[in-house]
Amino acid sequence: MIVVPRYQVFVKFVDVPSLDESEIAKMAEFQIAKEIPHPKDELIISFRNLGSHKEGFSSLMLTVVIKDMIEEKIREASYVDSIRLHSELLYLFLLKENVVSHDKVSLIIHVGEGDSEIMIIDRSRLISSRGFKDRHAFLGETERSILAYKRKKVNPEIEDIIIVYPSGVNIDDKIEKIKAQFTIPVRFHEYSQDLSLLDLGPQIDLMPKEISHKRKGLEKRRESIVTYSLIGAVIILFSTLVYSKIHQKNKIIGEISTKVEEVDARIEGLDEILKKTEAVKGHLEKGSFIIKVLDDFHTAVPQDISISGLDYDGKNNIFYKGNSNAMATVLNYVKRLENSKYFSKVEVKYAAKKKVKGEEIIEFNLRCQLKP
CATH class of the missing domain: 3.30.1360.100 (General secretion pathway protein M, EpsM)
Structure with a gap:
């Protein structure tokens, strides 16, 4: 499995007026066509249905990535059975392990080996995600993410802040800086699992359709x-x-x-x-x-x-x-x-x-x- 970092993928969260799977797929492509003026055959489009949180509407996590970049990753690998987005795997992992609270709004800061990511999860529903190529960049971007979230007055207050990082990453020198950024307590969660090996049930598939169809045949x-x-x-x-x-x-x-x-x-x-x-x-x-x-x-x-x-x-x-x-x-x-x-x-x-x-x-x- 190839896991694509968040900063290499365009992600948008939208609500579409349908609960029908076939209609939702068409609406997802329509939303992407409006957002990205790029030939469709040069893009890989996918999405995750986050469920219905408003009557008659479905919440989607739309993803778009340039096909050439994915094909290059496939050529560099010896064998690829699937291509997934790190953000989705991390989100599903946090839910499965009960790291995030199901009755609060949580701010998740993931510090990886080479990149970092900020997510906001509203009562188990992912509503925001930003990725950075530099794993130290989150220190300066956290406040912007919170301000962007607060622009919508209907959004509830963030009540839980969790710093998540794999076992191979040392963040000892950043702990005090992180705590100083917030007025509420900060939790730290270290994990040793390889997210690509867990059975998490991801829906976002970044494998080119031509390759998927050929392999199915x-x-x-x-x-x-x-x-x-x-x-x-x-x-x-x-x-x-x-x-x-x-x-x-x-x-x-x-x-x-x-x-x-x-x-x-x-x-x-x-x-x-x-x-x-x-x-x-x-x-x-x-x-x-x-x-x-x-x-x-x-x-x-x-x-x-x-x-x-x-x-x-x-x-x-x-x-x-x-x-x-x-x-x-x-x-x-x-x-x-x-x-x-x-x-x-x-x-x-x-x-x-x-x-x-x-x-x-x-x-x-x-x-x-x-x-x-």
């Missing part, structure tokens, strides 16, 4: 790639499990049969099953439907039926090839498939008795029509 593409990769991984994993179950069934057939040719044929059949399974997956949307069909196929197979082949015609039919010890078992299996929510019709295309190692088995072919 890249983020969406990244999310899509991750999503489809996960879907592909699930399909591959499930297909592997189904293949493993089919392989176990055919291993039992291999133990019954002693003919090497039949074993080789079954192995080739397994390769064909994998190819056809991939064809079915490509036919159905995102692979989810075929996963459910294969799951029903696996769970519906009784222990006394062995499936040795699966074929798909690329349209509406799936063909099962297998054997059983009785025709009644085959017919019961047909009924179970017909009750599946995926098949509209299941018919026996072929059934014949065959002896293997002295045992009689029924070989069969089934055609299962997929529901539209």
Whole structure:
């Protein structure tokens, strides 16, 4: 995160006659156009909605910065995820830490490592902000800020004065000078937190829109790639499990049969099953439907039926090839498939008795029509 100091940004506090977010954004740009006679495409405009403190009106903290300056900061940094205004971060930090009073008007003087800033917060609402490139400048500018505030007779008296500074800044030599400027007690608040690392919920975004839009597009593409990769991984994993179950069934057939040719044929059949399974997956949307069909196929197979082949015609039919010890078992299996929510019709295309190692088995072919 890049944090832009207050003195590099134009800030104005205004009340606009709307509570609608889309209208407020347009009014904010209109206010800036009146204040700054500069081409809009050379500026970065943002604002914070400070809430409604007058019926029908929204209080805004408008900010404007020259785009070239921000782009230069981006070029100098290795990576920038966001660009924020120091004033907003400091304001939110003081509220979160309950440094400022919620029932008084507070004068905040922030002394930084290289710059300084004066803010006035009226009962938790930021109403004034000035920044200075020299961190010692606040000593001569505080009185001006107070006089400007007092010009509006409706403004309540300042009742709380707080000097805020980070741990790395030594202000020991200025404490007495600061106290001498005021007739009311002065509080000092030292903080060690890095404001850029805190979760404060800032609204002012000084990142150029072109860069923001580009990054959002890249983020969406990244999310899509991750999503489809996960879907592909699930399909591959499930297909592997189904293949493993089919392989176990055919291993039992291999133990019954002693003919090497039949074993080789079954192995080739397994390769064909994998190819056809991939064809079915490509036919159905995102692979989810075929996963459910294969799951029903696996769970519906009784222990006394062995499936040795699966074929798909690329349209509406799936063909099962297998054997059983009785025709009644085959017919019961047909009924179970017909009750599946995926098949509209299941018919026996072929059934014949065959002896293997002295045992009689029924070989069969089934055609299962997929529901539209």
